[in-house]
Amino acid sequence: MKNKDIIKLLQTLDEETAVQLCEDYHGISENDHRRLRKKVRNILSEQDLSEYEYLAEKVTVKNSKFGWISKTATAAAYVMFFGGLLAGVLNMNVIEPDETQQELSDIPPLVTETRYSANNMVSSGNLIIDVKKAEFAEKGEYQVTIEVKSENAVSLNGTRLFLADNFMAAFTSENGIERVIPPCAISEAGEHYNYAFTLGDGESCEIILTYHTDETPHAIISGYSEKSFFIKLTED
């Protein structure tokens, strides 16, 4: 039998055998898994966007406990804000000790008391993020408490909305980002918001981001992508 016959036999397997082969020989490599997860996440985010009218209503009701959400804000406005959020590029700068813009790799660890300015996500002004606390709440749950404040921030129709996936935690290896995980939830005062919270001009809120991981956070980066804060976890 020639090489090409052997190869042809392999390439015309029935479904059952193909599935078994994939499971036995790791049809999806680690690199594949990373790419696939990212693609799935992107699609699900887009779906969230397309269903946003429904989502916005949900968020408005839940967030009423914040006390700073206008009940009259319309779902249409949220859709516009969110569209703007996706289109914007977030630049994250540590205000102290250095106000200059920093490249992703140069941004110092995000630890307690560190303050960040996230501009370019808004038309003008800044979003200020203060890191209050970062700790294991219980086994498998790492929580980062941050305060987000709009400092004269002017965005479309004056309101900014954040999805949970805007706060990604990145674990890094020596060769770069090893794994990125979104928080399972955003919460405030014990109330969980699986999707989003909103922030009006001049308003602030303290939120807890919960990440599911058993790893001991060993390093933190903070950075930006087109729509995400990257929170890199570190030892105290």
Next chain:
Amino acid sequence: MTDNELRLLMSNDMNKGSEALYQQYSQYIYAIIFRILRDCGSHEDVEDCFAETFAEIVRRFENIQGDALKSYIGKAAQNRALNYRTSLRKKLKNTVPLEMTEEPLTENMQEIQEKKAKQQYLLQKIKELEEPDATIIIQKYYFDRTMREIAEMTGLKPHTAQVRCGRALKRLRKEMEQWR
């Protein structure tokens, strides 16, 4: 994890449930899609189709009725891949057959049975190869990976992987002589 446990997890916590669903079914979905798109699409096409399929399953999960979750997922992957195949064909205007048939129509039952027997024998002989040779052969000739990718997966140098691949293929040729 059973399907019921998966359903419960999905209803309680969508993020954890989605992760469990991914862990449990990603290889299965990928295998089905890869098999259908392998001769007309790139790895990227397979990945895009996978992502669309998985996202759709997550989105519709609570509406999936009955106990046959695996069957539903398999069918969803198959349908999505066939649609993707059709659109690729239109885009590329190539000669990829529109419908994915299990076997070419020109083969009769006897030929099909003989081919399946050959395939089973071949897979058995591949399994009997020393590792990582079996992995190299499968990754190279079934999953169409480059030697660089295979080298990364197996921890070998690309040249070493190439040499081992050649030797393993030679051994398989010898083992398959009886099927000429």
